[in-house]
Amino acid sequence: MLPSQVPPDMVYPLYLINGKPGSAPLELLVKRREKVRLRFINASAATIYRVALAGHRMTVTHTDGQPVEPVEVDAVRIGMGERYDVLVWANHPGVWQLAAQAEGTTKMVRAILRYEGSTDAWPPAGYLPPELTGQILRYSMLEAAPGVVVPPGGRNPDRVVPITLSGGMGQYVWTMNGQAFPQADQIALEGDRFIRFQLYNMSMMSHPIHLHGHSFQLENGTGHGPLKDTVLVEPMQRLTLDWISDNPGRWAFHCHNLYHMMAGMMRIVKVG
Numbered sequence: 001m002l003p004s005q006v007p008p009d010m011v012y013p014l015y016l017i018n019g020k021p022g023s024a025p026l027e028l029l030v031k032r033r034e035k036v037r038l039r040f041i042n043a044s045a046a047t048i049y050r051v052a053l054a055g056h057r058m059t060v061t062h063t064d065g066q067p068v069e070p071v072e073v074d075a076v077r078i079g080m081g082e083r084y085d086v087l088v089w090a091n092h093p094g095v096w097q098l099a100a101q102a103e104g105t106t107k108m109v110r111a112i113l114r115y116e117g118s119t120d121a122w123p124p125a126g127y128l129p130p131e132l133t134g135q136i137l138r139y140s141m142l143e144a145a146p147g148v149v150v151p152p153g154g155r156n157p158d159r160v161v162p163i164t165l166s167g168g169m170g171q172y173v174w175t176m177n178g179q180a181f182p183q184a185d186q187i188a189l190e191g192d193r194f195i196r197f198q199l200y201n202m203s204m205m206s207h208p209i210h211l212h213g214h215s216f217q218l219e220n221g222t223g224h225g226p227l228k229d230t231v232l233v234e235p236m237q238r239l240t241l242d243w244i245s246d247n248p249g250r251w252a253f254h255c256h257n258l259y260h261m262m263a264g265m266m267r268i269v270k271v272g
Contacts, residue, residue, distance in 0.1 A: 006205060006235070007104040009169075009259050010046045015102055015109035022125050026111040028098070034090040037061075042078045045258035048103040048206060048232070050136065051076045053113060054096045054129035058086040060137055066215060066227040067145035074134030077103070079208035079232035081256035084137075088113075095120040097127050139218060142226040150217045150227060151242040157196035161187060165209070165233060165255070165265065166202040173264050174203075174255065180264025187253065189245045191272035197241040201233040207265065208232050208256040214271075216243035230256055248272035 020026045030036050038058075040051055052058075052075035059072045062085035076084050093115040101108040112122055144150055151157075167174035179185060189195060197216070201207055210230040218225040219240035233239050254266035 008046055008048070008102070009205075009257065011102070011105050011107065012047070015047070015100070015107060017098075017100060017109050017111045020111075022108065022110045025109075025122070028111060028113050029116060030090045030113060031116045032090055032093050036088045036090055038086050038088060040076060040078055040084045040086065042080050042082050044080055046080065048077065048079050048208075049100040050103055050132055051078060051098070051100045052129045052131035052134070053088060053098045054123070054127075054131060055092045055094065056088050056096065056113075057131070058088055060142070061085050061087055063142060063226050064215070064228045064230055067148060068226050069143045069145055071137070071141050073137045073141070074131040075136045077136055077232075079206065079230065079256065080258075081208050081210050081230040082228075082232070090115065094118055095122060097123040097129055099127070099129050099132060101128065101132060139220045139226070139231070140222070142218075142220065143222050143224045144217070144226050148227055150224070151194055151244055153223070155194070157242065158193040159189065160196045160198060161189075162198045162200070164200050164202055165207050167260070167263070167265065168203060169205075172259075174260040175264050176253075176267050179267075181254075181261075181266040184264075184267055186250075186268045186270045188270045191245055191248055193245045195243050195245050197243070199233050199239045199241065201235060201237050204235045205257075205260075206232050206234050207260060209254070210256045211241075211243070211251065211253050211269065213247045213249060213251040213269075214243050214245070216241040245271045
């Protein structure tokens with residue numbers, strides 16, 4: 001199930017796509033029968049978006065730069081720091097709204113998909129494509145594409161690291177395993193080991209958790225979950241991330257909500 005739309009920490013007066021507001025939107029010109037690749041990058045500080053293109057479905061091909069088995073959906077939900085590549089078949093001429101709704105609010109920003117030769121006016125600025133409430137991408141729908149190198153299945157990890165995410169809006173302190181950065185212990189790991197992070201979100205906010213320097217395989221019940229580097233952990237949800245500690249160094253491991261990270265939800269992972 002998808003989470004209820006919890007109001008975000010911050011609601012902004014203006015949202016942008018490629019630096020342009022919905023009142024002066026980016027226009028994407030396409031030709032009929034073209035196959036168009038769109039790359040959605042959520043570069044926001046504290047906004048989860050739901051993205052849909054009116055009149056079209058989207059085929060998801062990559063997440064966080066890693067290929068997945070193609071899956072067709074109406075909309076994509078994208079947390080801070082996540083990236084999705086989608087293919088759109090330009091088979092429905094006209095002028096169409098590409099809408100990104102700020103989750104938990106009534107606000108949205110748009111771009112315009114215009115077919116070559118179309119002279120139609122833009123849709124109304126506040127128009128929400130019905131696809132936004134259609135089939136939305138879920139992690140359980142994603143599988144790593146053939147040839148993607150994933151942690152070894154069928155054997156136990158060398159180390160299991162439980163990570164409890166907690167905190168609240170009262171004092172606005174956000175923690176990992178009860179500690180707030182920078183007064184937090186390093187997570188020290190040997191190099192070239194099979195590591196399993198077991199995340200448990202004990203708060204009532206969604207946390208996009210990002211690991212620098214590595215990708216991890218998300219356990220999603222398919223037996224061949226996608227390779228990612230950022231994952232949205234929903235309120236009271238448990239997620240398992242498997243990865244190989246094959247990149248020596250000190251790496252940030254944090255919530256990609258900027259305000260949560262600055263208020264403590266971060267650790268340093270030391271590899272090697």
